[in-house]
Amino acid sequence: MDYYFAPMEGITGYIFRNAHRACYPGIDKYFSPFISPNSNTYMNSREKNDVLPEHNSSLTLIPQILTNRAADFLGTLNELADCGYREVNLNLGCPSGTVVPKGKGSGFLAFPERLDAFLEEVCWGAENRGMKISIKTRLGLEDEEEFPILLKIYNRYPIKELIVHPRLRIDYYGNHPRMESFSYAVKESRAPVCYNGNLFSHSDLETFGSDFPDVKAVMMGRGLLSSPGLCSAPLKTEDERKNLRRFHDLIYDGYREISFGDKNVLFKMKEFWFFFIRRFAGGEKLLKKIRKAQKLSDYEAAVNAVFASLPILTEADMTGMN
Ligand SMILES: Cc1cc2nc3c(=O)[nH]c(=O)nc-3n(C[C@H](O)[C@H](O)[C@H](O)COP(=O)(O)O)c2cc1C
The missing domain is CATH 1.10.167 (Regulator of G-protein Signalling 4; domain 2)
Known part of the structure; x- marks a missing residue:
C-alpha cells in the first residue's frame, strides 16, 4: 500500500512536512495545500516558497492547484514544471463557503460541461509539458447520483490517479464516508483510485485493506495530524x-x-x-x-x-x- 499525506491548508506547509518526514518516515507522497492562482500571479510568494525544491528535498511533493480557469491552471503548471515537478493535483473537493460559490473546488462539480472542457484543455497542455495530472474529488455537491456523470468525464482523460474523498460537499467533514460510491469508483474508474477519508488508526487501515484489496494507495489527513506515526513502524x-x-x-x-x-x-x-x-x-x-x-x-x-x-x-x- 502507498501512503499519502493529505493537503491541509494552514497546517501541512513545508516546515510541517519536513518535520514529519524527519520523525516519521513512511509517507510515499505529500500533497501541498492548494495553490490558488489568479490572473495577476499564478503563485504568491508564500505559495512559491512552499513548493521550492530546496524546501522539499527530503520528500516527494505533489503540488495541488485550485482553480476553474484552464489558463491559470496551465500557467501554474508551467511554473511548477520549471521547478522540476512532474505531477500536479487538481482540487475538486474543497467544500469551503469562500471557494464553492466561485465554482472552484467541489463547487466546480456543479458544472460538468465546463469541467469537461477544462480537463480537455489542461490535459493537452500538461502532456505538451511532459506533466501528469491527478485529481482529488468529492462525489458531488448534494447527491451521490452526481458521481457517475463526473466519473464518466474523468474517464475520458489520461488522469494519473483519482483520489476519491467519498463525501458530498454538503457533508463537509461530517457523516460517514459513502463507501458504496467509493466501490463504484474502484469498479468504474479508468485511472487508479486512491481512497481518502476517516483513516485514524492501524486497525482502520487494516479494515480498509481487507475491504478493498485492489486499492493500492490511501491518503490520510486528520489521522496523521493526530497520530503522525500512523504509517511508520510503531514505537514503544x-x-x-x-x-x-x-x-x-x-x-x-x-x-x-x-x-x-x-x-x-x-x-x-x-x-x-x-x-x-x-x-x-x-x-x-x-x-x-x-x-x-x-x-x-x-x-x-x-x-x-x-x-x-x-x-x-x-x-x-x-x-x-x-
Ligand atoms: C484544516 C483542513 C485543511 C484542508 N486543506 C485542504 C487543501 O488544501 N486541499 C485539499 O484538497 N483538501 C484539504 N483538506 C481536506 C483533506 O485533504 C482531506 O481530504 C480531509 O481531511 C478528509 O481526509 P481525512 O479524513 O483523512 O482527514 C483540508 C481539511 C482540513 C480539515
Whole structure:
C-alpha cells in the first residue's frame, strides 16, 4: 500500500512536512495545500516558497492547484514544471463557503460541461509539458447520483490517479464516508483510485485493506495530524512520547526561525494542536491553556505540561475517530 499525506491548508506547509518526514518516515507522497492562482500571479510568494525544491528535498511533493480557469491552471503548471515537478493535483473537493460559490473546488462539480472542457484543455497542455495530472474529488455537491456523470468525464482523460474523498460537499467533514460510491469508483474508474477519508488508526487501515484489496494507495489527513506515526513502524510508548516531542519542537522551532513574529507562530501552533492533542488522553484543559496563550512562554509552559503529564492514547482509542 502507498501512503499519502493529505493537503491541509494552514497546517501541512513545508516546515510541517519536513518535520514529519524527519520523525516519521513512511509517507510515499505529500500533497501541498492548494495553490490558488489568479490572473495577476499564478503563485504568491508564500505559495512559491512552499513548493521550492530546496524546501522539499527530503520528500516527494505533489503540488495541488485550485482553480476553474484552464489558463491559470496551465500557467501554474508551467511554473511548477520549471521547478522540476512532474505531477500536479487538481482540487475538486474543497467544500469551503469562500471557494464553492466561485465554482472552484467541489463547487466546480456543479458544472460538468465546463469541467469537461477544462480537463480537455489542461490535459493537452500538461502532456505538451511532459506533466501528469491527478485529481482529488468529492462525489458531488448534494447527491451521490452526481458521481457517475463526473466519473464518466474523468474517464475520458489520461488522469494519473483519482483520489476519491467519498463525501458530498454538503457533508463537509461530517457523516460517514459513502463507501458504496467509493466501490463504484474502484469498479468504474479508468485511472487508479486512491481512497481518502476517516483513516485514524492501524486497525482502520487494516479494515480498509481487507475491504478493498485492489486499492493500492490511501491518503490520510486528520489521522496523521493526530497520530503522525500512523504509517511508520510503531514505537514503544516512551519512545513515541520522545518522538512526538521532537516532531512538535521541529515545527515550533521552524516557525520561529523563519521570523514570522510570535503572534503568527502562536496562531500556527494553535491550529496544529487542534488535531495533535487527540494523541493524548484528557487534553481538554491543557488545550484551553494552549489556545489562551498570548506569549511564547505561556505556550511553552502548557506544552511542557502536556508532554510531562498526559498519557498517550492507545491504538484502539484512535480507531474510528472523527
Ligand atoms: C484544516 C483542513 C485543511 C484542508 N486543506 C485542504 C487543501 O488544501 N486541499 C485539499 O484538497 N483538501 C484539504 N483538506 C481536506 C483533506 O485533504 C482531506 O481530504 C480531509 O481531511 C478528509 O481526509 P481525512 O479524513 O483523512 O482527514 C483540508 C481539511 C482540513 C480539515
